[in-house]
Every structure is written in structure tokens, then in C-alpha cells.
Amino acid sequence: MKWLAAKEKKQRYMLALAAMAIAAAFFYQQSHQEKSVSHALPLPSEEPEQKEQKEQDSKQQDQPETIVVDVKGAVVHPGVYEMLENARVNDVIARAGGLTTEADQTKINLAAKAYDEMMIYVPSKGETSMPISPPEEKEENKVDINHATQEEIEQLKGIGPAKAAAIIAYREENGPFKKAEDLLNVSGIGEKSLESLKAQIVIR
Known part of the structure; x- marks a missing residue:
């Protein structure tokens, strides 16, 4: 009888181990499924307002700067036009309808x-x-260095054709002069020339 009791005890022990193994396997499977589901869940999307604001900011950054140019004289539609900042004179004139048949395009630099x-x-x-600027804006006989033609610049004391051409070239390449001292960046113009020019020019 002792051996029978021992056998039953061993069987109960084995059943308990099996039950524990089954329970452990069940809990492991449940935990693995929960992790898989959590990884499959989509990340929360941006709020509609935040997304719209980002799109607006991106559009504003992509928009190029603009300039405003006044076109007068022998063009089809004289007026004030808004252009992109990298526009050339030829682009502005085209926007104004182009040149008329009376236009003398040899006197303007389209490039x-x-x-x-x-x-x-x-x-x-x-x-x-050529009325480069309205008469009421001129100061006595001073030359508006940012709008004057080469012929007008050549009238300045100490400025010949070569220096006048250099001033025009610098202005076209770098934009308008902001102060008289900027003329020192032009080839052929030094401190002495600048002192003489200051009394003859105006910066607008």
C-alpha cells in the first residue's frame, strides 16, 4: 500500500508541474500578443491646425521676394508693375506691353x-x-547717380566715358548706390575723386 500512495503523490506532483507549465505558456502568449498589437497601432497624427500652419509657413518660405518698378516713356502700357526680384529691364518692359514703334532701345540696357x-x-x-526722374525730385544741378544715363554721368567733373561706364556697370551688377562712399568700389574712383563727386551727385 505504501508504494501505491507514493505513486499517487508522484502523479499529483507531475500534474501540478504540467499545470504550471501550461499557465506559464498561456501568460507568455498573451503578453506577446499585446506587444504585437501595441506595435501595430498607428502613431497619433498631427493636429489639423498644426498641419495647416506648417503648410502655410512652407508656402511663405517658398515665395520669392518682389519689387515694384515704374515704367515710363515709349512703352505700350506705362505704369507701375510688381516683379520678381531677379527680373531684368527686358522683363519689366515686356510686362508693360513691350516697346512702341517710336522707342529708341539703343538708349536703354535691356539686360x-x-x-x-x-x-x-x-x-x-x-x-x-530723358526725364530720368521727375523735375521736382532733383536738387539744383546735382546728378541722381542711381538713375542717370552714362551721358549725364559724363557731365560730372572728373568723370570721363570710361569711369561713367564703370559706374553704370557697377550699378547694374550690384544694385543702386546706398551712399556716396559706395563709389569707392568702382574701378578708377579714389578718395580725391569721391570728394569732388559728393558736391555734384545725389543718392536716391
Whole structure:
């Protein structure tokens, strides 16, 4: 009888171990499924307002800067036009409907860069004086160095054709002069020339 009791005890022990193994396997499977579900869940999306704000900011950054240019003279539609900052004089004139049949395009540089508040005047054939800027804006006989033609710049004391061409070239390449001292960046103009020019020019 003792051996029978021992056998039953051993069987109960084995059943208990089996039950524990089954329970451990069940809990492991449940835990693994929960982790899989959590990884499969989508990440929370951005709020609609945040997404819209980001799109607006991106659009504003992509928008190029603009300039405003006044076109006068022998063009089809004279007026004030808003252009992209990298526009050329030719682009502005095209926006104004192009040149008229009376236009003398030899007096203007179509390849020059346009800049904000620039005034482009296209003279007619045979026209000798070009109103680069309105008379009321001129100061006595001073030359507006940012809008004057090469012929007008050549009238300045100490400035010949070569220096006048250099001033025009610098202005077209770098934009309008902001102060008289900027003329020192032009080839051929030194301190002495600048002192003489200051009394003859105006910066607008």
C-alpha cells in the first residue's frame, strides 16, 4: 500500500508541474500578443491646425521676394508693375506691353537688373533729353547717380566715358548706390575723386 500512495503523490506532483507549465505558456502568449498589437497601432497624427500652419509657413518660405518698378516713356502700357526680384529691364518692359514703334532701345540696357523703386524711362527716337526722374525730385544741378544715363554721368567733373561706364556697370551688377562712399568700389574712383563727386551727385 505504501508504494501505491507514493505513486499517487508522484502523479499529483507531475500534474501540478504540467499545470504550471501550461499557465506559464498561456501568460507568455498573451503578453506577446499585446506587444504585437501595441506595435501595430498607428502613431497619433498631427493636429489639423498644426498641419495647416506648417503648410502655410512652407508656402511663405517658398515665395520669392518682389519689387515694384515704374515704367515710363515709349512703352505700350506705362505704369507701375510688381516683379520678381531677379527680373531684368527686358522683363519689366515686356510686362508693360513691350516697346512702341517710336522707342529708341539703343538708349536703354535691356539686360540690366531691375530693383525696388526703380524707374525705367524708354526714350523715343530722336529724343535728346530723358526725364530720368521727375523735375521736382532733383536738387539744383546735382546728378541722381542711381538713375542717370552714362551721358549725364559724363557731365560730372572728373568723370570721363570710361569711369561713367564703370559706374553704370557697377550699378547694374550690384544694385543702386546706398551712399556716396559706395563709389569707392568702382574701378578708377579714389578718395580725391569721391570728394569732388559728393558736391555734384545725389543718392536716391
